[in-house]
Amino acid sequence: MNPTAIYSKSGKGVQEAAGKTSLLSRPDRAVLSAIDGRATLADVAQRIGKPFDQIFEQVITKLDKDGFIREVSAGTAAPAGMASRPGVAAKGPAKPAAKAKAQVRPAWAELTAEQQQILAPLKADWESLEPERRRKWIGVAKRYPKMQPQAQERVQRRMQAWAKLTPEQRRQARETYKQIAKTPPEKRQNLREQWAEYQQLPPQERESLTAPGERRRR
Numbered sequence: 602m603n604p605t606a607i608y609s610k611s612g613k614g615v616q617e618a619a620g621k622t623s624l625l626s627r628p629d630r631a632v633l634s635a636i637d638g639r640a641t642l643a644d645v646a647q648r649i650g651k652p653f654d655q656i657f658e659q660v661i662t663k664l665d666k667d668g669f670i671r672e673v674s675a676g677t678a679a680p681a682g683m684a685s686r687p688g689v690a691a692k693g694p695a696k697p698a699a700k701a702k703a704q705v706r707p708a709w710a711e712l713t714a715e716q717q718q719i720l721a722p723l724k725a726d727w728e729s730l731e732p733e734r735r736r737k738w739i740g741v742a743k744r745y746p747k748m749q750p751q752a753q754e755r756v757q758r759r760m761q762a763w764a765k766l767t768p769e770q771r772r773q774a775r776e777t778y779k780q781i782a783k784t785p786p787e788k789r790q791n792l793r794e795q796w797a798e799y800q801q802l803p804p805q806e807r808e809s810l811t812a813p814g815e816r817r818r819r
Contacts, residue, residue, distance in 0.1 A: 602661065604643035604646075605676030606642050606674060607641055607673045608642070608672055609637065609670065609671060609722055610636055610757075611668055611669060611671050611757060612748075612750050612756070613669055614633055614636070614670050615718060615719055615757075616750075617669060618634045625669070628660075629664065632651075632657075632664065633664055633669055635649050636664075637724070638673055638722045638764075639721070639725055641676060642661060673761065706732070708728070709724060709728065712742075715746075716739060716743075719741075720738055720741075720742055720760065722757065723763070741756060
């Protein structure tokens with residue numbers, strides 16, 4: 602198991618960490634709570650004061666198998682002899698320095714603990730989101746506890762998919778949503794279906810459908 606791999610909670614995992622369910626033992630729940638979609642497994646082990654050893658790996662494997670967490674990143678290649686060595690935690694990739702910019706509220710620190718837990722996949726990009734997008738996601742977080750597990754899974758997948766988009770893909774997504782908002786109600790469903798089909802295409806096919814002028818501007 603790669604110490605630099607990154608996992609995030611599933612909808613089932615968020616419910617368990619928030620105390621909505623009691624399916625895990627206290628030690629396993631402590632590991633689950635430390636997983637936030639940004640910290641490497643080595644960081645998670647350090648947070649809870651445990652060595653990155655075989656026992657810790659077994660807990661991660663169990664949480665993954667039982668649907669409480671999912672892999673976000675396989676991590677970087679660990680140096681020979683370092684991966685999975687008991688008691689040795691490899692350092693994760695260096696984190697980029699925070700960019701100085703005018704504060705837009707609500708800031709991540711102003712969210713409640715429950716909102717931060719639900720919106721964890723968006724943490725790294727929160728400061729770059731427009732106020733309107735932040736309010737939208739906060740509204741989703743408020744409704745989240747009352748959603749069915751399937752709906753919670755969809756929300757988590759949407760956030761993780763957004764976090765993986767390039768700046769150009771995010772710009773295109775925002776333009777699409779603006780276009781949908783301006784479209785007569787009877788035509789909106791068709792546009793949504795077309796956009797959903799586009800999102801399912803492999804990156805190479807999406808690139809081939811991008812206008813030549815937009816590719817030159819990148």
